Amino acid sequence: MQHFTISSIAILLLVQLIPETLAQLADAPAPPGPPNITAILEKAGQFGTFIRLLKSTHVGDQINNQLNSSLNGITVFAPSDNAFSSLPPGTINSLTDQQQVALIQFHELPYLVPLAQFQTISNPVRTQAGDVNNGRYPLNVTTMGKQVNITTGIINTTISDTVHSDYQLAIYEVDKVLLPIEIFGPPAPAAAPAPVKSKQKGTSIAESPSSVADASAAVKLIWSTTGGILFAAAAISLWLSN
Numbered sequence: 001m002q003h004f005t006i007s008s009i010a011i012l013l014l015v016q017l018i019p020e021t022l023a024q025l026a027d028a029p030a031p032p033g034p035p036n037i038t039a040i041l042e043k044a045g046q047f048g049t050f051i052r053l054l055k056s057t058h059v060g061d062q063i064n065n066q067l068n069s070s071l072n073g074i075t076v077f078a079p080s081d082n083a084f085s086s087l088p089p090g091t092i093n094s095l096t097d098q099q100q101v102a103l104i105q106f107h108e109l110p111y112l113v114p115l116a117q118f119q120t121i122s123n124p125v126r127t128q129a130g131d132v133n134n135g136r137y138p139l140n141v142t143t144m145g146k147q148v149n150i151t152t153g154i155i156n157t158t159i160s161d162t163v164h165s166d167y168q169l170a171i172y173e174v175d176k177v178l179l180p181i182e183i184f185g186p187p188a189p190a191a192a193p194a195p196v197k198s199k200q201k202g203t204s205i206a207e208s209p210s211s212v213a214d215a216s217a218a219v220k221l222i223w224s225t226t227g228g229i230l231f232a233a234a235a236i237s238l239w240l241s242n
């Protein structure tokens with residue numbers, strides 16, 4: 001009887017608590033939703049150019065979609081307006097659309113890195129621009145205490161502020177635009193990425209130099225042999241041209 005009473009009370013409590021908990025669970029994520037990177041940066045101020053580029057390249061939409069659909073989170077290095085204005089005039093506008101997308105994706109890590117975790121991250125850090133293995137988008141981090149230095153091989157900078165940090169999005173202010181080697185460095189050495197492209201496209205082009213070489217070898221052979229063969233070769237080529 002006592003058992004019955006206790007379990008009845010327990011069930012009564014559960015019945016009352018469950019809907020409340022469910023209601024809280026349902027309520028909790030809905031109003032905040034996934035964080036909106038442009039809204040956060042607008043509120044922070046000082047990021048007008050970066051916001052404009054997030055919009056024009058649609059990387060901002062990609063980030064918002066990733067935040068809504070992936071559990072990995074996102075880390076963003078946001079260059080301040082001062083960072084952009086200290087670039088030589090026209091630097092950004094002279095880039096192709098594709099390069100602008102890559103540049104902005106270079107400022108995004110497709111996973112969350114809380115500030116303290118930079119101490120143990122391995123270099124080169126993988127960015128949304130990808131291509132770590134070919135070494136054309138290296139982003140290296142070194143830390144000392146709370147100081148986090150970033151180098152791209154073109155620029156060195158330091159995280160100067162944490163703009164935003166939650167369980168899925170971290171935004172760090174940087175005082176320089178992170179310029180990747182792929183876009184701002186010396187041209188890639190012909191050895192690395194070039195053969196992949198030229199193998200397919202260049203087949204017919206590659207054949208002509210070698211047939212030229214064959215022809216000149218044949219001419220040399222002809223000149224080094226007797227006039228009889230030379231005459232024969234001339235006759236054959238006359239016959240071929242008819």
Ligand SMILES: *[C@@H]1O[C@H](CO)[C@@H](O)[C@H](O)[C@H]1NC(C)=O
Nearest residue numbers: 036037038039040042064065
């Ligand atoms: C994010 O915020 C910006 C600016 O506040 C707004 O224009 C945009 O519609 C928002 N995007 C989403 C997905 O809510």
Ligand SMILES: *[C@@H]1O[C@H](CO)[C@@H](O)[C@H](O)[C@H]1NC(C)=O
Nearest residue numbers: 033034036064065067068069
């Ligand atoms: C997030 O994704 C869900 C579906 O997975 C969609 O219904 C919702 O509108 C999305 N929210 C935003 C802010 O994009």
Ligand SMILES: *[C@@H]1O[C@H](CO)[C@@H](O)[C@H](O)[C@H]1NC(C)=O
Nearest residue numbers: 142143144147148149156158
């Ligand atoms: C970070 O950079 C500053 C100067 O830019 C330098 O003094 C400092 O030693 C660097 N720290 C690390 C950990 O690389």
Ligand SMILES: *[C@@H]1O[C@H](CO)[C@@H](O)[C@H](O)[C@H]1NC(C)=O
Nearest residue numbers: 123124138139140151152153
């Ligand atoms: C980044 O770090 C990797 C691994 O330590 C190193 O091989 C590479 O040269 C570094 N690149 C730059 C630009 O510092």
Ligand SMILES: *[C@@H]1O[C@H](CO)[C@@H](O)[C@H](O)[C@H]1NC(C)=O
Nearest residue numbers: 149151152153154155156157
């Ligand atoms: C960046 O820092 C490294 C040493 O940490 C230095 O060798 C290099 O010259 C610096 N590059 C620029 C562009 O300041």
